[in-house]
Amino acid sequence: MSTNRSDFVLAVEGLTVSFDGFKAVNDLSFYVDEGEIRVIIGPNGAGKTTVLDLICGRTQATSGSIKFRGEELTRMKEHQIVHHGVGRKFQNPSIYDDLSVFENLEISYPRGRSVFGSLMFKRDREVIEEVENIAEIIFLQNDLDKPAGLLSHGQKQWLEIGMLLIQKPDLLMLDEPVAGMSVAERKKTAELLNRITQGRSVIVIEHDMQFVEDIAHRVTVMHQGKVLSEGSMERVKNDPKVIEVYLGH
Amino acid sequence: MQQRSNIRFMSRQEVLGYIMLAVILLAIIPLSLDVFRLNLIGKYLTYAFVALGLVLCWGYGGILSLGQGVFFGLGGYCMAMFLKLEASDPESTKIQSTPGIPDFMDWNQITELPWWWEPFRQLPFALSAIVLLPTLFAFIIGVAMFKRRVGGVYFAIITQAIAAIMTILIIGQQGYTGGVNGITDLRTLLGWDIRSDSAKVILYYVCSAALFICLLLSQFIRYKKLGRILVAMRDREDRVRFSGYDVANFKIFVFCLSAMFSAIGGAMFTLQVGFMSPSFVGIVPSIEMVIYCAVGGRLSLLGAVYGTLLVNWAKTIFSETFPELWLFAMGALFIAVVMAFPNGLASLFKRYIEPKLPAWYSGKTMVSKAPIIEKDSSMETAHANALGSEENIGSSKSLAKPETAVTVAPRTDEKLEGGVYVD
Numbered sequence: 001m002s003t004n005r006s007d008f009v010l011a012v013e014g015l016t017v018s019f020d021g022f023k024a025v026n027d028l029s030f031y032v033d034e035g036e037i038r039v040i041i042g043p044n045g046a047g048k049t050t051v052l053d054l055i056c057g058r059t060q061a062t063s064g065s066i067k068f069r070g071e072e073l074t075r076m077k078e079h080q081i082v083h084h085g086v087g088r089k090f091q092n093p094s095i096y097d098d099l100s101v102f103e104n105l106e107i108s109y110p111r112g113r114s115v116f117g118s119l120m121f122k123r124d125r126e127v128i129e130e131v132e133n134i135a136e137i138i139f140l141q142n143d144l145d146k147p148a149g150l151l152s153h154g155q156k157q158w159l160e161i162g163m164l165l166i167q168k169p170d171l172l173m174l175d176e177p178v179a180g181m182s183v184a185e186r187k188k189t190a191e192l193l194n195r196i197t198q199g200r201s202v203i204v205i206e207h208d209m210q211f212v213e214d215i216a217h218r219v220t221v222m223h224q225g226k227v228l229s230e231g232s233m234e235r236v237k238n239d240p241k242v243i244e245v246y247l248g249h
Numbered sequence: 250m251q252q253r254s255n256i257r258f259m260s261r262q263e264v265l266g267y268i269m270l271a272v273i274l275l276a277i278i279p280l281s282l283d284v285f286r287l288n289l290i291g292k293y294l295t296y297a298f299v300a301l302g303l304v305l306c307w308g309y310g311g312i313l314s315l316g317q318g319v320f321f322g323l324g325g326y327c328m329a330m331f332l333k334l335e336a337s338d339p340e341s342t343k344i345q346s347t348p349g350i351p352d353f354m355d356w357n358q359i360t361e362l363p364w365w366w367e368p369f370r371q372l373p374f375a376l377s378a379i380v381l382l383p384t385l386f387a388f389i390i391g392v393a394m395f396k397r398r399v400g401g402v403y404f405a406i407i408t409q410a411i412a413a414i415m416t417i418l419i420i421g422q423q424g425y426t427g428g429v430n431g432i433t434d435l436r437t438l439l440g441w442d443i444r445s446d447s448a449k450v451i452l453y454y455v456c457s458a459a460l461f462i463c464l465l466l467s468q469f470i471r472y473k474k475l476g477r478i479l480v481a482m483r484d485r486e487d488r489v490r491f492s493g494y495d496v497a498n499f500k501i502f503v504f505c506l507s508a509m510f511s512a513i514g515g516a517m518f519t520l521q522v523g524f525m526s527p528s529f530v531g532i533v534p535s536i537e538m539v540i541y542c543a544v545g546g547r548l549s550l551l552g553a554v555y556g557t558l559l560v561n562w563a564k565t566i567f568s569e570t571f572p573e574l575w576l577f578a579m580g581a582l583f584i585a586v587v588m589a590f591p592n593g594l595a596s597l598f599k600r601y602i603e604p605k606l607p608a609w610y611s612g613k614t615m616v617s618k619a620p621i622i623e624k625d626s627s628m629e630t631a632h633a634n635a636l637g638s639e640e641n642i643g644s645s646k647s648l649a650k651p652e653t654a655v656t657v658a659p660r661t662d663e664k665l666e667g668g669v670y671v672d
Binding site for chain 1: 475477480484488492493
């Protein structure tokens with residue numbers, strides 16, 4: 001794969017992070033295309049979540065580069081990375097329990113993000129329509145006035161995905177979006193993901209193989225901070241190295 | 250759907266709560282107490298500014314500052330410096346070896362007014378300094394701490410250390426600050442005798458009015474998106490950060506605002522009590538102020554005022570009879586509040602008193618909210634929706650205020666319970 005191509009949405013090259021000498025991510029490179037759903041799988045401790053942390057700025061890289069649409073992310077602050085169009089969903093549903101579903105989405109609406117801006121922010125028709133629009137996509141249109149803390153686990157996961165969608169990110173990163181969901185909810189989430197990838201790229205970390213097969217365009221298998229294998233689900237599944245360290249168990 | 254845009258500035262309960270407080274502060278108290286007691290209440294009210302700042306900063310923003318006395322003191326000292334210079338004209342200080350400088354400077358063999366005292370001869374400068382100096386100081390602390398992501402317990406400890414340092418500094422620089430005695434013997438404000446009975450009554454009203462302005466400003470912030478971001482930040486800081494907000498800026502803002510409120514309180518204190526000393530700056534007063542806020546309910550703007558009045562009133566009664574026991578009582582009170590009712594008096598009011606109040610108090614929406622939302626009558630829907638959205642903020646942050654609370658108890662788990670009560 002050529003390293004000079006610039007039509008990737010995300011180009012991660014030679015990324016390394018070391019925690020007191022332990023390299024959680026070690027010389028990692030991968031590329032995500034426009035409109036692609038990329039799933040990262042791998043055994044526990046492979047460094048999957050750390051990769052997302054590095055991309056969204058939560059963890060500082062020791063070396064290497066992360067280019068998003070040609071711009072270097074490694075030196076930006078978290079909120080600047082968000083402003084450039086990268087959205088991140090956390091592993092545990094991370095929503096504001098004390099606010100209503102509506103307010104959760106409203107806070108995520110990309111306007112009035114400075115202190116002064118948030119004082120001047122007006123809940124106008126545009127905001128309301130957008131919130132309702134997103135609420136419908138994430139199956140919560142009837143729960144807008146409910147405190148988010150009262151939602152079911154699956155609904156909380158959807159709400160957090162909705163909070164990302166309303167930011168209209170070009171790159172969406174989801175950390176185990178279906179963990180703890182019922183079978184029916186998983187199906188709905190797979191549908192949801194397939195629907196929302198129009199015009200954006202998605203990176204998903206997931207353990208549920210059925211779910212991965214449902215959504216993945218390409219799969220990256222990580223092991224000990226490195227890429228072990230990459231390609232279509234079919235190819236990865238039959239890769240002897242992958243079977244040995246991950247799928248075989 | 251467009252009704253949802255009508256988040257209301259205040260709910261019916263809140264409007265009634267503010268009216269109630271206004272009646273108590275502006276009519277009942279002044280009419281029923283003599284000037285001495287009224288002045289005492291006025292002094293308590295100056296602490297309410299600090300408690301109010303803590304509601305925003307700690308209750309909403311989740312930033313516990315144990316050094317609010319620093320800002321209270323800075324505001325108070327700025328006022329005291331102006332008043333002291335006015336009281337130290339050459340005529341009335343002619344027995345000093347250097348007439349025309351404050352008496353404590355003379356006692357400390359200082360023969361010239363320090364350059365940084367000079368501008369405090371001007372009232373406009375002093376007034377701007379009261380507001381700006383502590384805010385600037387808070388800004389510097391805020392930038393240094395929050396930009397480096399210092400928070401939680403570490404922040405609390407650092408603010409406490411700052412309070413200790415400030416006290417040591419003031420006491421140590423006796424010649425410039427009046428040392429442990431503070432700045433005393435303040436007499437007039439632009440020639441107006443602040444020690445007279447009539448002045449005390451007027452200052453009481455000025456203090457109450459200033460408190461109301463701060464209350465309404467806080468209410469405004471609560472009602473804007475900024476208020477909801479504070480709550481969100483308290484609960485899920487990372488989520489707010491990864492929603493594109495620079496979290497540190499919001500923390501700095503709310504910390505500065507609480508410092509500004511404290512400073513205004515401090516200045517009002519100096520005016521009403523007639524002196525300022527390091528005993529209002531240090532660790533103990535700073536923690537006491539946190540207790541006022543906690544007792545009133547750290548999520549309730551009005552609760553902060555009632556909490557302050559109540560604790561101080563108890564303090565006065567108690568320390569008159571058992572002076573040495575007061576500190577223990579205070580400690581016990583704090584533990585009791587934290588263990589038994591973490592959201593303070595406001596949550597007790599909410600749970601036990603409000604359901605017994607007549608229906609007009611809360612308006613129709615109180616009886617049962619859910620069916621009304623479904624109704625088509627646009628007025629009611631608007632109200633219900635507005636309530637719906639406000640409530641949720643309130644559910645943790647502020648619902649529970651005396652006289653103001655909506656129908657719900659302060660936590661979501663209690664919330665259902667609250668609903669059951671009402672229905």
